[in-house]
Amino acid sequence: MTDVLSPATGTIRPLAEAPDPVFAAEMVGPGLAVDPAREPQTAVAPISGTIAKLHPHAFAIAGDGIAVLVHLGIDTVQLGGEGFEVLATEGAHVDAGAAVVRWDPTTVEAGDRSPIVMVCVLDQLAGAVPTDRAGSPVAVGETLLTWPS
Template sequence: MTTVLAPVAGHVVGLAAVPDPVFAGGLVGPGTAIDPAREAAEALAPIGGRVLKLHPHAYVIAGEDGRAVLVHLGIDTVLLKGEGFRLLTGEGERVRAGEPVVAWDPAAVAAGGMSPVCPVVALDALPGTLTAILAAGPVRAGEELFRWR
């Protein structure tokens, strides 16, 4: 069982609320999404493991068991080309669950006309393997978001 933590504080809205058809349709994988608090913050590692991919706007952490979780900081934020994001670790580095990975400002993303909603996706997860998914409501960074069995 892998416990996946909320990488950011905010309000859980679910993948269907993500303003991107690929995430909303679950095509990337199952999970949920968080509408983040509109304040500068550090996005955390949702699980412990190795930073498999690291972009300013998104990252993938792979656990020792091979399970990988994608955190996407906002929608279409790749267009910002890293502006407003600061990497706090490096690709290939090991991180503990809850450790800061990227500093960013969701309010600046929203002010730029983009959605700051953050999908948190269990990559390659089989249907029905996510449990205890926090479907809606407030969440603090580092709190349990869902379990992957």
């Protein structure tokens, strides 16, 4: 079993509530979303592993038998990195809970974008993550979901 940590502080939501049809249909992979607290935050690595991809608004970490994508907000690629500060390096090994990106959900929201954070287990079937914790608060670094790896 692998604990997947929450990259942000906020309220747990099912991916189906993400205002993006690709994430909502779990085409990227199953997982959960976090409606982030509207304050500056540091997004952390959800699992230990290698940072396979790193952009200011999103990152993927490949661990032992699991890969997880964290996407900070909807359509945030359009911001060109504005409002995000990358704290890690692509290709680096990180421990779960390590700081990866500093960002401010209020900046994202001010640009008429949703700041919701998607956490997806890559290369897995849709519907594989229970949504029974939806509506519960979660702090950055706390277990968001447990994956049977």
